[in-house]
Amino acid sequence: MNGERETLGTAVYNLDDDTLRWSPGARLDADEYARTRAAGFKWWRSSEAWVARWTTRREDFLLEFVEEIGHEADPDDPDARITRFAGRAAAAEGRSDERARAAMQGLPPMGEPIKVGHHSEGRHRRAIERSDQNMRRAVEEGRKAEYWRGRAAGAERRARQKSDPGVIRRRIEKLEAERRVIQRSLADLEARPPTPETQASWDRSVTHWRRWAEHLDLRLEFERARLASLNPEPFAPVTAYKKGDVVDTKRYGRCEVVRVGPKNVKVRQITGPTKGWEWAVPPHELRPVPPEEPSTSG
Template identity: 50%
Template sequence: MTRPEPLGTATYHLDDNTLRWTPGARLDPTEYTHVTTAGFRYWRSLDAFVATWTPEREDTLLTYVDVIEHDTDLDDPTGRTERFTSRAAAAERRADNRRETATAITGQIPPGQPILVGHSSEGRHRRALARSDQHMRKALEEHRKAEYWQNRARGSERRARQKTDPGVTQRRIRTLETDLRRIERNLTQYQDLDHLNEAQQAGRTRAERWAAHLTLRLTYEHARLDTLTGGTPTLTAQDFTAGETVLCRGTRSEVIRVGTKKVRVKILDGGAAGMTLLEPPERLQKLPAPT
């Protein structure tokens, strides 16, 4: 599927590994099915179709645009948190106004007054109860909206903390390195073959694209980590030794065992003294050698 002219713009977002496509025009049913089947979902807040990067999804986008631009940081979790918090507060105010209106309406009816069937007040009484019930229903809807936006705000706060936490970046780097080693092992299977058939050639090309993509992401994540740590070398599990005293979550602890990726420590002070924890190295802090 190709178009005579590019349709909209597309970007690859390194910060969250997503492809984002803004068509700039309404898609016809065939185009919509094509992109959603490939894994793209429409994000109304961005007015764009978004999907995690894969070679196939990149190829799908390239049937609509000539080039996919790279953007290193489109994400703004702090600004998003502020917007979501503001929306939650506005919804809560609307809910309060609805409840106050419902209370004011029912307050005009004497407490405990039943509907006097056949009396001249019957119609007013029923209409007042109906209006009050309608306002209470709207108040409940607005309260649910407020809860929704509050949950979105909390999610954005977590995202903001993750972006500034070196430990999160270190764990992401380890995952990417593991994925890259797996892809490189897959590539070695093609080296011993004198001739590749069509399927094997396609498999090798796909693996090479994945390797290049993971290398790009590792370069970006290492640069992010350097920014967060000020270029200070990060510790690995092998930087610790059994019997060493360290700080674990701000508490003096003793290293019991060192694994390939994590370190088991025993808490020495406080109410948790004697408890053992298995921690990643970024949560541990070396103490200066005693003089």
């Protein structure tokens, strides 16, 4: 790093997508640029920031340039992003159509061949060249339109994921599994006290895994708070079900419980075109069906 600069821009950790974002505020020199790319950062021109998924190594790398790394939730408005990308797709598609129409103008009718030596030869060749240029531009703009449609679709999927309780629950389950792996790694290290020769390496490993554990705790806290903010419909835990229970599911309709596992409930579909098929369903997608009240009619 250039010794003349104590800090270089600002950096934040984005809680929403688990990324580090560094805005240098000045052009990186060749060495800084190479190291930033080698660390796994990519330049996001729309955000004017270097972005990468969080790791301890990348956090340490940024702390060479900035005094601290702040925390923030996603500053982007998903609806605005969808509208912006869709608008760019529509504009590119309009330009493509305009170029395609221009490519058909000025050409001799019915594909008339060039009359070599005729006074119209030069005009005919120029018309074909203009048509070829316009058609190439039409294809380029069509590709741009397809790109921006894909970006708009991605932004829409991301917006749904941020507000879908099922997606958030699955993310929490994955984070909890990752934390269990890290906790086992820490327990294994602590069960094998270091020797004087391995003390430094042992300290580095313990620090590394503790930082990962703290990071996952932070992410779990954020995701659980996001789930709570959505006010999802309460659901019974997996232990609330037993074989033979009748339940309603979001995807398969009315089903009967076949087996209860540690995480999912295996059910057999009793309605619909796939009646008799069996599925593994997470408990948050189940709703118990109350038993029918006995008839009082005489």
